[in-house]
Amino acid sequence: MSEVIVVGAGPTGLLLAGDLAQAGIAVTLLERRTDESNLTRAFAVHARTLEILDARGLADELAATGQRVPELLLLRRVRVDLSALPSRFPYLVVTPQYQTERLLTERAVRLGVRIVNGAEVVALRQDADGVDVDVKIAGATQTMRAAYLVGTDGVRSAVRGALGLPFPGRSAIRSVMLADVKLEQAPSDVLTVNTAGDAFAFLAPFGDGWYRVIAWSRDDQQPDRAPVTIDEIRSVVVRALGTDYGMHDARWVSRFHSDERQVPSYRVGRVLLAGDAAHVHSPAGGMGMNTGLQDAANLGWKLAATLRGTAPAGLLDSYQSERHPVGRMVLRLSGGLLRVGTSRPWQLPMLRAAATLAARFGAVTRRAAGQVSGIAIGYGRPNGAHPWTGRRAPDLPLVDGGRLYEALRDGRFVLVVPDGVKGAGLDGATVDGVRVVRSTVPGPVVLVRPDGYIGWAADAPSRSAVEAGIAGWISPATPGASSSR
Numbered sequence: 020m021s022e023v024i025v026v027g028a029g030p031t032g033l034l035l036a037g038d039l040a041q042a043g044i045a046v047t048l049l050e051r052r053t054d055e056s057n058l059t060r061a062f063a064v065h066a067r068t069l070e071i072l073d074a075r076g077l078a079d080e081l082a083a084t085g086q087r088v089p090e091l092l093l094l095r096r097v098r099v100d101l102s103a104l105p106s107r108f109p110y111l112v113v114t115p116q117y118q119t120e121r122l123l124t125e126r127a128v129r130l131g132v133r134i135v136n137g138a139e140v141v142a143l144r145q146d147a148d149g150v151d152v153d154v155k156i157a158g159a160t161q162t163m164r165a166a167y168l169v170g171t172d173g174v175r176s177a178v179r180g181a182l183g184l185p186f187p188g189r190s191a192i193r194s195v196m197l198a199d200v201k202l203e204q205a206p207s208d209v210l211t212v213n214t215a216g217d218a219f220a221f222l223a224p225f226g227d228g229w230y231r232v233i234a235w236s237r238d239d240q241q242p243d244r245a246p247v248t249i250d251e252i253r254s255v256v257v258r259a260l261g262t263d264y265g266m267h268d269a270r271w272v273s274r275f276h277s278d279e280r281q282v283p284s285y286r287v288g289r290v291l292l293a294g295d296a297a298h299v300h301s302p303a304g305g306m307g308m309n310t311g312l313q314d315a316a317n318l319g320w321k322l323a324a325t326l327r328g329t330a331p332a333g334l335l336d337s338y339q340s341e342r343h344p345v346g347r348m349v350l351r352l353s354g355g356l357l358r359v360g361t362s363r364p365w366q367l368p369m370l371r372a373a374a375t376l377a378a379r380f381g382a383v384t385r386r387a388a389g390q391v392s393g394i395a396i397g398y399g400r401p402n403g404a405h406p407w408t409g410r411r412a413p414d415l416p417l418v419d420g421g422r423l424y425e426a427l428r429d430g431r432f433v434l435v436v437p438d439g440v441k442g443a444g445l446d447g448a449t450v451d452g453v454r455v456v457r458s459t460v461p462g463p464v465v466l467v468r469p470d471g472y473i474g475w476a477a478d479a480p481s482r483s484a485v486e487a488g489i490a491g492w493i494s495p496a497t498p499g500a501s502s503s504r
């Protein structure tokens with residue numbers, strides 16, 4: 020029997036299943052599709068996601084598949100500089116979603132995840148010890164059981180529906196046209212975006228000659244199933260950008276609508292939700308897949324520790340308290356960007372003036388860069404804790420020539436001790452479940468969680484203070500672990 024069933028092999032489910040398998044958990048990943056996903060829905064991979072992928076040894080390979088973009092341009096006036104982000108990845112990478120999914124699938128398979136394609140979850144029930152799930156495979160329904168189940172089954176989540184959870188929110192935008200096209204002339208900016216009159220258009224290069232085009236026109240609102248032609252897209256692009264750059268050869272076109280919604284609870288007993296199943300918003304800012312991947316990175320080690328009996332009380336519930344506010348922030352940010360991008364013509368001069376003024380204060384654009392890229396996301400700290408607690412861990416250089424995010428690749432906690440710190444009895448220390456490394460950078464001793472956030476920190480602590488810091492995150496394993504915490 021699997022310890023965890025993950026429903027939905029999109030990016031969120033693939034990363035989560037891989038993390039659980041790496042932690043030694045028996046995982047089954049159920050996916051309704053029978054074929055490989057070839058959708059290029061998400062095309063922006065932001066800096067924090069690249070760091071999360073770096074901690075799994077995948078970032079450089081993914082970055083090599085696309086084009087690096089060092090800045091965002093809003094309203095043709097305001098440049099949001101990503102090149103100053105304090106990250107090994109001071110840019111976003113434009114690459115089709117299927118490239119991210121390909122790397123995550125290969126990793127999940129390598130780590131032993133059992134992936135079942137053509138398996139559609141139709142119902143579930145839970146009791147005190149586990150979850151039963153009804154799965155339709157080749158027309159027949161069978162029941163599978165696991166200690167926990169995670170719904171990463173996208174915006175129309177059957178798992179969310181089976182839990183009876185509401186998905187409150189509102190419709191954000193309709194009749195958005197998408198295509199991947201070739202262009203005769205390359206635009207001068209890497210990302211090209213503008214609103215003019217009632218038309219909005221956005222162009223982004225994949226780096227291999229193909230461009231993603233998004234076009235929207237207030238005066239042409241049609242249902243998702245209405246056909247889209249390249250000529251229709253071209254006419255909106257010309258109105259918004261003044262040219263179509265010689266657009267031709269659409270490899271696919273689509274029309275979609277999007278909502279802004281978030282489920283109130285990410286956990287109901289032994290069933291959890293992550294990714295689009297838990298929150299959805301418009302593509303503005305390109306944060307949907309990124310947020311789902313970061314949900315998965317937050318949840319995997321907590322669920323594994325809960326199953327192994329090494330989770331302190333409340334660890335699994337911290338998934339909700341940490342990730343729900345992030346989801347809410349992303350909905351607000353993306354909604355704000357969407358409304359600016361689709362403002363009415365009479366609002367534009369005012370917005371441009373306000374944006375230009377705001378951009379003069381670098382703090383505004385730096386804040387925007389930190390939030391959109393995910394680099395500024397943190398989880399707060401308890402009263403009295405060291406100020407670094409809860410922050411994203413920077414990729415510290417280590418005395419052995421390596422980096423912190425390489426040291427995180429086996430999925431464990433990492434205790435980082437600055438090279439100069441003596442007297443804490445930490446030299447050569449080994450602690451169960453924790454890898455100890457020495458960094459070349461002066462600063463506090465920090466305990467970095469498997470998801471790359473600082474769980475505990477202290478300036479020149481004693482050995483017993485370090486042990487107490489670790490004990491706040493890792494309990495001694497209980498034999499025959501209770502998996503209900």
Ligand SMILES: Cc1cc2nc3c(=O)[nH]c(=O)nc-3n(C[C@H](O)[C@H](O)[C@H](O)COP(=O)(O)OP(=O)(O)OC[C@H]3O[C@@H](n4cnc5c(N)ncnc54)[C@H](O)[C@@H]3O)c2cc1C
Pocket residue numbers: 026027028029030031032049050051052056060061062063064116138139140141171172173174175176177178197275293294295296302304305306307308309310311
């Ligand atoms: C036009 C567009 C552009 C976008 N651009 C960006 C971007 O640039 N950056 C970004 O971060 N995000 C972007 N997004 C959002 C991004 O695509 C999603 O946030 C992301 O795919 C969510 O991943 P997920 O794994 O949570 O869900 P999904 O990718 O939706 O995966 C869910 C999986 O569950 C499977 N499934 C569904 N129901 C069942 C069931 N009952 N049983 C078994 N399996 C099931 C589905 O087949 C699917 O494979 C964009 C979205 C759109 C529409």
